[in-house]
Amino acid sequence: VLRLARIxxxxxxxxxxFVLVKGMAxxxxxxxxxxxxxxxxxxxxxxxxxxxxxxxxxxxxWKYNSVGGAFxxxxxxxxxxxAVRDMFDGLRIAGAGYAxxxxxxxxxxxxxxxxxxxxxxxxxxxxxxxxxxxxxxxxDLQESLYxxxxxxxxxxxxxxxxxxxxxxxxxxxxxxxxxxxxxALSDVENLKEVLFLxxxxxxxxxxxxxxxxxxxxxxxxxxxxxxxxxxxxVAEMREWLARQFSDVKKLGSGIPLSPSDAGDQDSEASDISxxxxxxxxxxxxxxxxxxxxxxxxxxxxxxxxxxxxxxPQIAPAGxxxxxxxxxxxxxxxxxxxxxxxxxxxxxxxxxxxxxxxxQMLMLTASSPS
Numbered sequence: 451v452l453r454l455a456r457i458x459x460x461x462x463x464x465x466x467x468f469v470l471v472k473g474m475a476x477x478x479x480x481x482x483x484x485x486x487x488x489x490x491x492x493x494x495x496x497x498x499x500x501x502x503x504x505x506x507x508x509x510x511x512w513k514y515n516s517v518g519g520a521f522x523x524x525x526x527x528x529x530x531x532x533a534v535r536d537m538f539d540g541l542r543i544a545g546a547g548y549a550x551x552x553x554x555x556x557x558x559x560x561x562x563x564x565x566x567x568x569x570x571x572x573x574x575x576x577x578x579x580x581x582x583x584x585x586x587x588x589x590d591l592q593e594s595l596y597x598x599x600x601x602x603x604x605x606x607x608x609x610x611x612x613x614x615x616x617x618x619x620x621x622x623x624x625x626x627x628x629x630x631x632x633x634a635l636s637d638v639e640n641l642k643e644v645l646f647l648x649x650x651x652x653x654x655x656x657x658x659x660x661x662x663x664x665x666x667x668x669x670x671x672x673x674x675x676x677x678x679x680x681x682x683x684v685a686e687m688r689e690w691l692a693r694q695f696s697d698v699k700k701l702g703s704g705i706p707l708s709p710s711d712a713g714d715q716d717s718e719a720s721d722i723s724x725x726x727x728x729x730x731x732x733x734x735x736x737x738x739x740x741x742x743x744x745x746x747x748x749x750x751x752x753x754x755x756x757x758x759x760x761x762p763q764i765a766p767a768g769x770x771x772x773x774x775x776x777x778x779x780x781x782x783x784x785x786x787x788x789x790x791x792x793x794x795x796x797x798x799x800x801x802x803x804x805x806x807x808x809q810m811l812m813l814t815a816s817s818p819s
Contacts, residue, residue, distance in 0.1 A: 469575070470575060472582075473574050473577075474571070476574050477570060477574040481570070481571070484563065484566065484567045484570065487563065491558060491559060492521055492524050492525055492528075492555075492559065496520035497517060497520075499514045499523075499524070499551075500517050502514070503520075506544045506548070508543055508544030508545075508548075509548065512537070512540055523537065524552075524555060528552060528559055528560065529560055530560075531560060537552070591633075591667075591674075595624075595627065598623060599666065602614040603663075608662055609660040609661065609662055609663070610661045610662075610663065611646075612642070612646040615642060615646065615661075632676070633675070638670060641670075644690060645666060646660070647693075
């Protein structure tokens with residue numbers, strides 16, 4: 451038992467041996483079906499030789515007069531190619547058709563199926579090796595990022611704040627780790643809008659949500675080069691776009707962010723105490739500007755200066771987002787219709803000019819020199 455335990459140490463010293471054994475274990479299913487197909491083929495050809503042995507004494511001499519004997523001969527001489535020349539010469543003496551049948555069995559069983567089996571084993575082992583390498587790199591990246599993130603965990607909660615994120619992006623060791631694992635630093639910096647969502651408290655202060663270490667590490671792992679796009683990535687992008695359209699809807703309708711959007715401030719958001727809080731100021735009415743020349747007495751009524759003309763509005767104030775979107779699409783449609791009409795007029799003008807040029811050429815050709 452101790453000697454067997456010592457042999458197990460070899461797998462620790464040479465991890466590639468463990469990968470090969472693991473690949474062979476995964477290939478057992480394909481190996482079983484391949485051997486089953488080989489068995490069916492050999493059994494079928496053995497039955498054919500069994501019936502042909504009734505018409506040839508040479509086949510009976512080579513023990514083809516029973517299914518078991520024919521199966522054994524085909525497996526040893528045809529599949530494993532053991533003294534195949536002796537068997538082939540004996541069948542050639544019995545008849546050329548028997549030799550050709552045996553030769554066809556060799557092509558199918560040995561040259562095709564066994565080589566296919568080797569190809570399946572190589573492919574499975576290659577996939578297992580790639581998966582093992584990817585798993586090792588993923589684990590190494592996770593451990594490296596976790597060690598770096600712990601340096602910025604001030605409260606020991608395993609969360610990353612937006613201020614710590616800005617400082618983290620300037621850390622030299624992080625750049626080296628990302629470069630070693632084929633992750634672009636600019637892509638990680640773009641995660642800022644996804645990880646830290648702005649919230650508004652009832653008193654109007656803007657706070658940002660915190661990102662947990664597993665969330666941050668999971669986002670970084672998806673940014674590795676060579677990763678294929680998954681359904682979860684598309685769903686995440688749709689969620690982010692829906693959030694952005696929701697903010698646009700609130701801004702377009704003049705409705706400020708509701709206090710309920712702040713959520714649980716103790717667990718999901720942290721107040722930025724060292725920065726000045728952002729306050730939402732209500733829209734002020736336009737102040738009445740009086741003419742300074744009439745500011746005095748004189749019994750004249752003070753005249754109000756005409757306010758500057760307001761910019762054209764796509765939708766009336768207080769309109770919903772759907773109304774705003776409908777009005778905007780209507781204006782865009784009108785612009786596109788005008789462009790199409792202008793293009794049609796240009797085409798007509800070109801055709802008219804082409805017709806005039808043809809008439810001028812005809813007149814020039816018909817006029818006497």
